[in-house]
Each structure stands twice: as structure tokens, then as C-alpha cells.
Amino acid sequence: MDQAHSPSANAQSALSPQVIRDLRAEHNALRARDFCDRFQIREAQLLAAYTGRGVTRLHAHPDAVMPQIERLGEVMALTRNASCVHERVGVYGNYKSGPHAAMILQPEIDLRLFPSHWVHAFALNEDTDTGPKRSIQIFDAAGDAVHKIHLRETSDHAAWDEVVAALATGDTSDVLEVAARKPAEAPKSNPAKCEVLRDEWRKMTDTHQFLRLTSKLKMNRLGAYRIVGAPFVERVPPEAVDAALQALAKSKTEIMLFVGNRGCIQIHSGSIETLRAMGPWQNVMDPRLNLHLRLDHIKEVYVVNKPTQRGPALSLEAFDGEGNIILQIFGRNAEARDSRPAWADILSTLPRLHTEETV
Incomplete structure (x- = not known):
């Protein structure tokens, strides 16, 4: 050159x-x-x-x-x-406009938009x-x-x-x-407020209340996950994400899969079918959905249980080494429920950390 x-x-x-x-x-x-x-x-x-x-x-x-x-x-x-x-x-x-957050709400194109980042x-x-x-x-x-x-x-x-x-x-x-x-926001925990976090978590009736709760307690998502403990959050090893994708492709269980950045979150609702690994990438290669995930970037993974009026909302959430969230997977809402037994079964079979690894 x-x-x-x-x-x-x-x-x-x-x-x-x-x-x-x-x-x-x-x-x-x-x-x-x-x-x-x-x-x-x-x-x-x-x-x-x-x-x-x-x-x-x-x-x-x-x-x-x-x-x-x-x-x-x-x-x-x-x-x-x-x-x-x-x-x-x-x-x-x-399209639903909003000064701080906007939305596209379609069966296949489902987006959350944050206009301040659309420059x-x-x-x-x-x-x-x-x-x-x-x-x-x-x-x-x-x-x-x-x-x-x-x-x-x-x-x-x-x-x-x-x-x-x-x-x-x-x-x-x-x-x-x-x-x-x-730079990415560093994980923010407030151990002095851990019991308050647990009490307020238990009272949640909607998943959207979570970020308001952490903000009130001067924490953020990853910081709260690190300290709240069972039965609300369990840390699992990075390989749990690929194991979950493999199980989802085999079972065709319907999910909501969130991937985003500061300006946009994109959501897939439905099943995934075809996985093709290539080097560090795991790829979903379906006719109307492609997902390309760097498995080697995943450093922290949590199984999260948030109570709602429609039953427990269970998610698998992956973070990189800087504390950025990479993706979230929820069971797909059906029949006005947040609870999906098939998704709960998959989460229960994921690899677990040994006790000394969680410290």
C-alpha cells in the first residue's frame, strides 16, 4: 500500500x-x-x-x-x-412517532427507534x-x-x-x-440497594418497568443482573447462547429475538430453523431471517426472570467484554401470556457454571 x-x-x-x-x-x-x-x-x-x-x-x-x-x-x-x-x-x-422513542410495528419488520441517534x-x-x-x-x-x-x-x-x-x-x-x-456504559451496581432491588423486582407487573427501576436505584441492566441473584437472575456460561440456538432450531419453539444498538432495536418473532456455523460466527440462515453472531465476543450471559401480569417473562441475555448487550431472547408471547413452557424447558437444560466460576 x-x-x-x-x-x-x-x-x-x-x-x-x-x-x-x-x-x-x-x-x-x-x-x-x-x-x-x-x-x-x-x-x-x-x-x-x-x-x-x-x-x-x-x-x-x-x-x-x-x-x-x-x-x-x-x-x-x-x-x-x-x-x-x-x-x-x-x-x-x-409507524408510531415519538420524541424519544418511535416504533415500526409490523409482523415481520418490528423496530424500536431512538431518533436522537439518527443523524x-x-x-x-x-x-x-x-x-x-x-x-x-x-x-x-x-x-x-x-x-x-x-x-x-x-x-x-x-x-x-x-x-x-x-x-x-x-x-x-x-x-x-x-x-x-x-464508550460503553460500565456496569453500575449499588450493593447497598440490593434488597430494595429484589423487593421492587418481585413487584414488577411489566418488563418495561425494569429500566425505570434500575435507573431509580442508580444501576443499569448489567449491574443489576450481577447482584440481584436467584430466583430472578442466574449467570450461565457463554456457550449457553449457542446451546439455546441449537435447541430452538431443533424444537422450532417460537421466540422474540432482539438485536440492537443505541439508535435501533430490531425484533424477530417466530421460530428459527437453519443454523450454519462458520469460524467464530453462528448463523441463522432462514428465508426471511438471517442472524450472524460472533460467539467469541460473548463474555457474560444471564437467564433472567421478570414477573408480569401475564406470567414470568424469561429471557436469555448476552453481553460483550465491555458490558454492551449483544442480544436478548424471550419466549414469544402467545394467548396473552408472557410464559412459554417450551422456552422455559430449553432454558432449564442450558449449560451451567460451576460454583467457583460464578464468584
Whole structure:
């Protein structure tokens, strides 16, 4: 590689759009995220470098984006974090706006959106040997991906130009300034309030009360899990996640599978069927759901029991080494119940930690 193209520690502001494009031409076999990691730029800056070259800058707020996406018909929704990618085929619609949280509530595309993190957006239109490759991609202030919408053969491509025109900002700059990434919130526990936590946990009637409870006690999710203990939480080994996926694929038990980042949470409701392991990745490869999970990133896993008016809501929740949540799996609600006996049975058979490992 040309020394002039070697990235420095401050490469996200040092590389010009022309250099980014030259590097991309040299390394076009790399996935976009891998390319950005190698050259220390952000994904949003890579797209910005191609503004006017198949890329159009768009308004990013969900209130603008979501009504337009409905016009594209069936698409693939993608939400990821550093350890897991969640891809779901379906149709957008039933958008519920909100100043702090918004939602898409459809049987297949089920999203929780946090508008303050929807900062940059782009439309990408590439001509390939197999036809046009089109997507709308949203990024946070740091230039990291929040949510992506990829058109498929079954999408309404005739609506593409009108959707892009409706969302376009008119900004033709190929330079994008990004903010520093915010570090993960460290686990926050308050052992002096452990008994209060246990008492209030026991009184919960809805899972949504949990975060309000931890905030009131000056804790967060992982910090609370670490101290609350049985019968509410049990720590299990990292391999429990793969064991759960294997059991789910075998039994076809229906679940709700949550994967997200600060700006978007994407939910799959239903069963999973086909697993394909590849190196450190475990992959769900179903017709309308793909999940790509880095098993080696999983450092802490908990079986969690939250009481609700509709029965116990049992979940399996995985965290990385920095305390970021990677994914959550719940039994799928059925017949107005949070309790799913088949899912409870799977959780009961997962690998357990030896006593000395839990200390």
C-alpha cells in the first residue's frame, strides 16, 4: 500500500474523499465495515465520499424516513452491533412517532427507534452485474451504522427515485465530520440497594418497568443482573447462547429475538430453523431471517426472570467484554401470556457454571 495512504490514529479526519475512493478501488473485495476498520474511517464517511457518485445525502429523522420506506414494499431491514447482525425481510408500516422513542410495528419488520441517534442518512444506488443494488442507510453522530434498508428483487424499484427525491437534503459535499464514539456504559451496581432491588423486582407487573427501576436505584441492566441473584437472575456460561440456538432450531419453539444498538432495536418473532456455523460466527440462515453472531465476543450471559401480569417473562441475555448487550431472547408471547413452557424447558437444560466460576 502506498505510504501516503497509510492511516494514522486520526485517520477519520485525515483521509480526503479522493483518498478514500482510491483506497476503496484498491480494496473493493473487503466488506464496507471491514474496509472502514482497516483504514480507521467510519462507514458514513465512506458513503459520503461517494456523494454524487451513486450516493445521495438524505434527511435522517425517522419521521421523514419511515413513511417513505413504506412505499418501497418488501425490503430487507438490517440492524447490527459490533457482535451481531440481524436481517429481516418484510414490509415497513404502522409507524408510531415519538420524541424519544418511535416504533415500526409490523409482523415481520418490528423496530424500536431512538431518533436522537439518527443523524446522517444516505441513499446508495450501485449498478452491478446482477442489476441495481439499492439501500438507504442511517448512521449516528459518530458515523456508525444505526439501521439499513436494502431493496430486494421483490421491492418496488419504480418508487425508488421518488423516495430518494423526497428525502434528499440537497447537500452535495463529499466530506463528513463525525463525533468521537461514546464508550460503553460500565456496569453500575449499588450493593447497598440490593434488597430494595429484589423487593421492587418481585413487584414488577411489566418488563418495561425494569429500566425505570434500575435507573431509580442508580444501576443499569448489567449491574443489576450481577447482584440481584436467584430466583430472578442466574449467570450461565457463554456457550449457553449457542446451546439455546441449537435447541430452538431443533424444537422450532417460537421466540422474540432482539438485536440492537443505541439508535435501533430490531425484533424477530417466530421460530428459527437453519443454523450454519462458520469460524467464530453462528448463523441463522432462514428465508426471511438471517442472524450472524460472533460467539467469541460473548463474555457474560444471564437467564433472567421478570414477573408480569401475564406470567414470568424469561429471557436469555448476552453481553460483550465491555458490558454492551449483544442480544436478548424471550419466549414469544402467545394467548396473552408472557410464559412459554417450551422456552422455559430449553432454558432449564442450558449449560451451567460451576460454583467457583460464578464468584
